[in-house]
Amino acid sequence: MDLEFEDHIGRFLAMLDAAFRRRGENGLPERLRQAVREAPRHRFVHRFQADRAGPVEDFEAERHLAAVYSDRVLTHFGPDDAALDSTNSQPSYVLWLLHRLGLEPGHRVIEVGSGSGWLAAVMGWLAGDGRVVGVEILGELARRSRDDLAALGIANVAIVEGDGAAGHAAGAPYDRAMVTAAVWDLPAALFDQVAEGGRLLLPIALAGGAGRDCHVAVLRREGDRFRALEAVPGRFVRFTGPGQERGAERRRLDELPFWPGIGATPTSRRPLSLGARDPARFAGAAYAFRLFLGQTEPGFAAFDGTGEEEGLSASPFGLVDAVVQSVAICRPGMMLGYGSPEAARRLDAAYRRWTALGMPGLAAFELELVRAEQAPRPRPGLWVETRGASALVWRLASAASPPRPGRQDAVRDRPSADPGARITPPGP
Known part of the structure; x- marks a missing residue:
């Protein structure tokens, strides 16, 4: 088993290194490499599909290591073979997002939607003498991930069963927070539980998005608001609960x-x-x-x-x-x-x-998240989306340098436009 695991983890780490380089990094950072090795992904996989079109099976190391140590999303299944509303995310993408969060030893961290517990385990290694709290609404996953963490002897990660919208006040304030589902309305608890200067990684469901499309932002707590430091396109399952329905409408x-x-x-x-x-x-x-x-x-x-x-x-x-x-x-x-x-x-x-405005896509806008009652009035170059307890404040980044049109990964070129045309009545 050890030799077989070494073969698969070596290939997996090489794949992650190549994926990080494609995203403009200098390969997989050494600390993250060590964290992935110390928190083996297969120890958090139980009932799953080794093949997307295949049957649901119990994990067996001899047969399934290659499938687990691949760059693919793994859906969790219950004992009745019904898919759970949670996934083990694509490793190269979610680890790259985690790298953007800048987690350091000693940090207090919360992960809302901890799922299998694998990413929480990785964060636990990165946090060192810090503390990681994972909040998971699905009781079966919360219990299973607690057992898996205990089996690996990971003592600085706690999994709490509950609604992530409430966060976990007992461990606050948090230096880093990560939400692993696309939110429509920012859970109000995070305004109070993320420390001043702390960072929040947040997939934001888009009113104009399709399906699971979202705007994945790294935000910094600055006083009574969060300001986006950077953002990338992504796809996440939707955050569930009161106030979150509009994002899926x-x-x-x-x-x-x-x-x-x-x-x-x-x-x-x-x-x-x-x-x-x-x-x-x-x-x-x-x-x-x-x-x-x-x-x-x-x-x-x-x-x-x-x-x-x-x-x-x-x-x-x-x-x-x-x-x-x-x-x-x-x-x-x-x-x-x-x-x-x-x-x-x-x-x-x-x-x-x-x-x-130059046909801007999302990459051309700066973003702040504020409490709804503190949202500014819209004005030229600034738009406000009130979404319940929170509001998104979009500001065109710079009028001096027109943005590349419609970036958001799908647009590679300036599309042609016809701004001179107007809506006209149809012919007979």
């Missing part, structure tokens, strides 16, 4: 109460190129515009399937104004308005604003 056009009265024929249409002749450029630019709408327009909506109207099912998004029964939809190559012209007018104005 998608709307069906055919379920809007007034849609049957306005949805038969668009009342306005206009071309929207966004590089439409190049599908890759269109997809990236459309996604960047979609995120901008989510940041800046309260009536933003991402739409699910649209019943009989098959043509609107290709990732449609836009604005809804229920008061005046108005809908505006972006679809490949076209903006369509239904009912009152109000939503179409607002969507057109938002598009013009976005193009005038």
